[in-house]
Amino acid sequence: MKKLIPLVLITTLGISGTALAKHDNRGGFSDGMMMSPGSGGMGMAGGLVSATTVEQVKQLADDSFVVLKGHIIQQVGKKEYIFKDDTGQIQVEIGNRDWRGQVVSPTDLVEISGKVDKDWNSVEIDVKSLRIITAAVPAPANSK
Numbered sequence: 001m002k003k004l005i006p007l008v009l010i011t012t013l014g015i016s017g018t019a020l021a022k023h024d025n026r027g028g029f030s031d032g033m034m035m036s037p038g039s040g041g042m043g044m045a046g047g048l049v050s051a052t053t054v055e056q057v058k059q060l061a062d063d064s065f066v067v068l069k070g071h072i073i074q075q076v077g078k079k080e081y082i083f084k085d086d087t088g089q090i091q092v093e094i095g096n097r098d099w100r101g102q103v104v105s106p107t108d109l110v111e112i113s114g115k116v117d118k119d120w121n122s123v124e125i126d127v128k129s130l131r132i133i134t135a136a137v138p139a140p141a142n143s144k
Contacts, residue, residue, distance in 0.1 A: 055087035057125065062118040066125060069133065073106045083112065083125070091124040093117070098127050107136035 052066040060066065070085030072092070083092045092112060104110055114127040 053087040054083070054085050054090045057090060057116055058088075058123050060116050062116055064116045065113070066116060067111060067113045068125070069109065069111050071106055071108065072104055072110060080124075091122070092127050093124060094127045094130060098130055100130070102130065102132055104130070104132060105136055109133040 052060070052068055054068065054070070057064075057066055057068070068083065068085060070083055072081050072094075073084045073089075074082040076082060076091065079093050079095055081092050081094055082089050092114070094112075109132070111131045111133055112125065112127045113129045114125045117124050117126045
């Protein structure tokens with residue numbers, strides 16, 4: 001019995017040491033071998049979709065990154081809005097921080113950047129940033 005406990009302990013430590021020594025190239029420092037993006041490691045994989053239209057967004061995969069230019073025409077929920085461009089309309093979710101203090105009207109041309117959020121029956125955009133491109137100029141006050 002006295003010899004069995006140390007034997008089990010040494011065997012257990014030896015097995016766990018070999019398991020920890022296994023290196024599978026999933027990020028971190030590598031031994032000089034560079035991994036290409038998308039080969040199972042960490043880092044950027046995939047491309048940036050730029051200047052997308054609402055019509056194109058509806059065909060993209062979930063979590064695709066998109067940039068759209070158009071107008072926010074209506075608020076339909078606490079954080080949900082309708083975004084419109086020349087090809088159609090889509091629901092977007094814009095959090096309070098994403099507005100960054102900007103006040104946007106339906107006549108303002110804006111650029112939104114975010115991720116496509118596809119559910120089984122709907123497509124919307126989770127907006128990560130919003131920028132006013134051209135703001136509507138207020139009508140001059142009547143001076144009589």
